[in-house]
Amino acid sequence: MSTCDLPAYQIAELIRAKQVSALEVLEDTLKRVKQVDGRPGEVDAPAAETVEDRAAVHAFTLVTEDYARQQARQIDSQIQAGEDPGPLAGVPYTAKDIFTVRGIRSTAGSKILSNYISPYSATVVERMQEAGAVLVGKVNLDEFTYGSSSESSAYKPVPRNPWDTSRVTGGSSGGSAAAVAAGEGAISLGTDTGGSIRHPASFCGTVGLKPTYGRVSRYGLIAFGSSLDCPGPLARSVTDAALTLQAIAGQDPRDATSATVPVPDYLAEMAKDIRGLRIGLSEEFFRVTYFDSESMELVENPIDDQIRDAVLSAAGFLAQLGADIVTDVPLPHTKYGVPTYFVISRVEASSNLLRYDGVKYGYRTSAPFADLRELYRKTRGEAFGVEPKLRMLMGVYLSAAQFDKGYYQRALKARALIRQDFEAIFDPQGDYRLDALLTPTAPTTAFPIGSVYGDSVLMQYSDQLTVTTNHAGIPGLTFPVGFDREGLPIGAQVLGPDYSEGRLLSVARAYELATENEDWRSRRPPILADNGS
Amino acid sequence: MTDHISQEDFRKLADLASLELPEEEAEYLRRELNNQMVSIEVLESIPIEAETGLAAHGLPYTDENSPLPRPDVARQDPHRQEILDQAPELEDGYIVVPDISQEELD
Numbered sequence: 001m002s003t004c005d006l007p008a009y010q011i012a013e014l015i016r017a018k019q020v021s022a023l024e025v026l027e028d029t030l031k032r033v034k035q036v037d038g039r040p041g042e043v044d045a046p047a048a049e050t051v052e053d054r055a056a057v058h059a060f061t062l063v064t065e066d067y068a069r070q071q072a073r074q075i076d077s078q079i080q081a082g083e084d085p086g087p088l089a090g091v092p093y094t095a096k097d098i099f100t101v102r103g104i105r106s107t108a109g110s111k112i113l114s115n116y117i118s119p120y121s122a123t124v125v126e127r128m129q130e131a132g133a134v135l136v137g138k139v140n141l142d143e144f145t146y147g148s149s150s151e152s153s154a155y156k157p158v159p160r161n162p163w164d165t166s167r168v169t170g171g172s173s174g175g176s177a178a179a180v181a182a183g184e185g186a187i188s189l190g191t192d193t194g195g196s197i198r199h200p201a202s203f204c205g206t207v208g209l210k211p212t213y214g215r216v217s218r219y220g221l222i223a224f225g226s227s228l229d230c231p232g233p234l235a236r237s238v239t240d241a242a243l244t245l246q247a248i249a250g251q252d253p254r255d256a257t258s259a260t261v262p263v264p265d266y267l268a269e270m271a272k273d274i275r276g277l278r279i280g281l282s283e284e285f286f287r288v289t290y291f292d293s294e295s296m297e298l299v300e301n302p303i304d305d306q307i308r309d310a311v312l313s314a315a316g317f318l319a320q321l322g323a324d325i326v327t328d329v330p331l332p333h334t335k336y337g338v339p340t341y342f343v344i345s346r347v348e349a350s351s352n353l354l355r356y357d358g359v360k361y362g363y364r365t366s367a368p369f370a371d372l373r374e375l376y377r378k379t380r381g382e383a384f385g386v387e388p389k390l391r392m393l394m395g396v397y398l399s400a401a402q403f404d405k406g407y408y409q410r411a412l413k414a415r416a417l418i419r420q421d422f423e424a425i426f427d428p429q430g431d432y433r434l435d436a437l438l439t440p441t442a443p444t445t446a447f448p449i450g451s452v453y454g455d456s457v458l459m460q461y462s463d464q465l466t467v468t469t470n471h472a473g474i475p476g477l478t479f480p481v482g483f484d485r486e487g488l489p490i491g492a493q494v495l496g497p498d499y500s501e502g503r504l505l506s507v508a509r510a511y512e513l514a515t516e517n518e519d520w521r522s523r524r525p526p527i528l529a530d531n532g533s
Numbered sequence: 534m535t536d537h538i539s540q541e542d543f544r545k546l547a548d549l550a551s552l553e554l555p556e557e558e559a560e561y562l563r564r565e566l567n568n569q570m571v572s573i574e575v576l577e578s579i580p581i582e583a584e585t586g587l588a589a590h591g592l593p594y595t596d597e598n599s600p601l602p603r604p605d606v607a608r609q610d611p612h613r614q615e616i617l618d619q620a621p622e623l624e625d626g627y628i629v630v631p632d633i634s635q636e637e638l639d
């Protein structure tokens with residue numbers, strides 16, 4: 001077995017015990033990238049995708065080979081000198097291309113930042129480095145994180161699902177999820193604004209953790225919805241997610257919204273017994289709403305039985321481990337999650353995107369222009385893709401005084417109600433007194449590439465089970481709970497009250513241990529077998 | 534398609550968002566925006582009581598989790614030249630801003 005398929009905690013142990021060097025581990029990873037990833041995404045890429053393109057993962061927008069070798073050599077010299085390089089010593093990881101890394105191209109998957117070399121690093125990237133992790137590269141995403149399939153990136157070819165390369169990875173952290181699933185780095189840093197860590201993690205069969213808002217610094221994260229954005233880890237095991245959260249969590253003077261709450265020992269929290277925990281199930285999360293573009297109406301249906309059964313089976317395992325499963329938990333405002341998100345996220349996005357102007361940095365039109373306004377219009381019209389354009393236009397429509405119909409105020413109130421739903425079920429003196437809620441992560445498994453993209457409403461409803469977590473600011477952790485009949489991964493998520501990441505990790509870890517001998521646990525993405533990896 | 538956003542509204546929006554859009558793309562974008570309004574309109578149906586507050590953040594910021602403001606001190610950024618080098622047009626260490634048009638606002 002290649003070191004690519006080992007969990008991060010084992011890689012770090014082997015490196016610290018000098019059984020393998022950080023450089024050897026990195027070379028294994030770079031070899032894996034060459035085997036499975038195909039050509040990296042590029043802007044204005046040669047149009048047609050080839051047969052080879054359709055059989056590769058395309059997680060990366062940039063492989064930082066030399067940069068990574070330099071870091072790996074440094075880890076090895078620290079080990080030789082008897083120093084401790086940190087808990088993630090020599091662990092190869094990738095970062096969604098929404099995090100800035102000093103001296104490295106940081107594009108947000110957009111043409112408008114395609115020439116941007118960041119002069120500073122995101123706090124989480126610095127913290128990963130301090131913990132000894134080695135950055136292998138930047139991975140693809142929906143443009144500016146706007147989407148749920150990673151197909152809107154300006155960097156083509158877009159990522160493909162390692163479990164079936166005709167399917168999407170989910171999104172927006174699709175490159176992160178695909179890279180982790182295919183062993184191209186043990187960990188990836190992603191971001192979650194409406195589900196963008198958990199959704200692709202679920203589609204690609206990995207663990208993904210959206211921390212409490214403010215638990216992890218947003219400094220150096222190219223902003224989308226500033227009241228919703230949360231950086232967090234994707235990994236192949238719960239332990240690796242805990243280790244990564246430990247490395248990146250905690251207050252940062254450069255982010256005024258980063259919380260001062262002390263960071264617990266997540267590995268110790270993760271190892272805690274789940275006996276007696278009250279874990280809820282809510283029917284609101286077993287129903288899905290979707291937009292029917294024929295009738296132009298929103299239609300509600302029960303969720304696919306395969307997903308329902310997999311989540312209920314997970315609840316069964318947790319019950320056997322001593323958890324109390326509480327059914328029929330009411331979260332009546334769940335169905336307003338997407339409409340509320342359509343408003344809040346668009347208003348915040350349009351405000352955040354006005355900074356890209358072709359004057360200070362990034363792309364500038366090569367067409368002639370008469371004045372500054374024309375420069376703005378041409379630069380932005382040429383360099384933004386349809387998703388950022390949609391979000392800016394909607395954000396302006398919902399917030400400009402001349403069009404104001406009160407939707408923004410109404411959405412902020414709906415958000416308060418969504419938050420109250422969660423406060424009520426987690427209230428220790430309330431009717432339900434839940435420690436966690438268990439739900440499906442996504443309403444479907446990975447859908448075929450091209451089947452939803454272009455329908456911006458249907459795509460947004462792909463986030464309906466994850467988005468209320470972001471409105472409420474609470475943490476959520478997705479983990480694999482099996483496969484559907486087509487061999488595609490199914491994810492379940494546990495949600496908890498503010499700063500309960502440790503407890504969520506303990507639930508997922510208990511489930512992971514209880515199911516480690518299940519047949520489905522030994523499955524590997526077919527792309528690894530096809531490539532002899 | 535529903536017509537919350539008319540062609541005229543759309544032209545104003547594109548101007549406010551500083552986007553020059555080809556006709557075909559504009560029509561696609563307007564259709565998607567109007568489809569999104571079908572979802573957004575659902576907000577009208579939520580029973581909201583008068584005392585419901587506006588949640589600018591999900592979780593509240595209190596003395597328990599809020600950092601103190603940073604000291605307000607000026608500092609020299611160590612990467613001045615790297616930042617300037619990102620600009621499309623420079624002159625004597627300054628970023629060149631093209632002429633600003635004068636126009637009457639609506």
